[in-house]
Amino acid sequence: MINNGTIVVPTDFSEQSSEALRRACVLAKQFDAEVHLLHVIDPSLYFETDMVSISPLDEISKAQHEGATKRLVEQAGSVDLPITTHLEDAVSDPARAICDIAERLSADLIVVGRHGRQGVLEHMLLGSTAERVVRHASCSVLVAMPHGLVGDVQE
Template identity: 40%
Template sequence: MSDYSKILVAVDLSEDSAEVSHKAHSIAAVNNAELHLIHVIEPLSFAYGGDIPMDFSGIQDEIHQQASQQLSSFGHVNNIPIERQHIVLGRPEVEIHSKAEEIAADLIVVGSHGRYGLALLMGSTANGVLHGASCDVLAVRVGS
């Protein structure tokens, strides 16, 4: 295994995030590496399409506020300082790659649900992260 100095842990703040974080902590301990957390909020316009004539800004602000609180709590429990907790708005795979490059991460750790069939063909965040990363990616199987 390579020596890692900065590890970016992508979390969705579900129950599975603890398992992903645990794996990242194990690798960080062996390598004396710095851990960063990232949570990406997808804009509601991505989820519901741009054709719906609705203003989602209030709902989007509420989602951001709740996610910020959850990430802060998760970071505290996992001993990751606030300055290494990142919450961003956008497409998860794009934002995870961007943050990894910004902080010079040499490993990205992300959860994977091990999808198959139609779900695999439609893609997943873990698959998107794996295929565009400029560093190593560890996909931790969760929820099985």
Template identity: 35%
Template structure:
């Protein structure tokens, strides 16, 4: 059925629910799980637009990258604790929806699993342009929104 499942995590409860669903599916299909966390890259120009600027402008990419790595490592740990095997983690920068879809294509994922905001209805999600809705509309493989 599925050979490669890509699950996007950001540390939220919704993304951990998506991870749980990916683990369930892996147990049924013996698929490989790829966990990805995408952080938004900040340019030097964006960093310079801050109202309160320190004398030494630092781009927050390092902190964001470190946090994304922590999120992925935690997700891998959770997956293994719940009996998942064949789990790999990845950290990428860029616009999350585009990066997730492109990464899925590059890795040959046959399913993308993403969380949605639990407090918003479908209509609100589309109006807000949430990542899950954009991924589902752009992906070439099935997308499970949990």
């Protein structure tokens, strides 16, 4: 299952992502693997360039990166295992960026949390990030279900 000793955990800083990190750490201890915690900044915020000058965009981007870096460090510190953190800007779909980074790290496994709050219409139109990661990943993917859903595994 884990040959190269690398597990990637994408995070959006939600409780589901924290659960995915916790489960990845359990596996990392069992298989003597490294855990890489990854946050991808979603480029879905677009501005009309004639309406906004470059300076505020740079300030927004800097604040977004600083906030994400702080939250990555906090989340990595919440577990009792050394964690490597990564902050990446997505060029398009964050799920594709997750898969690309996992491939670049020669990851054996991606452990991703699944949100249970997505509506049916939203799911039909967009799918979920977890589903897109499963579809495009070049390695195995473990989807950590939110607590309380049918079929949730308790440890």
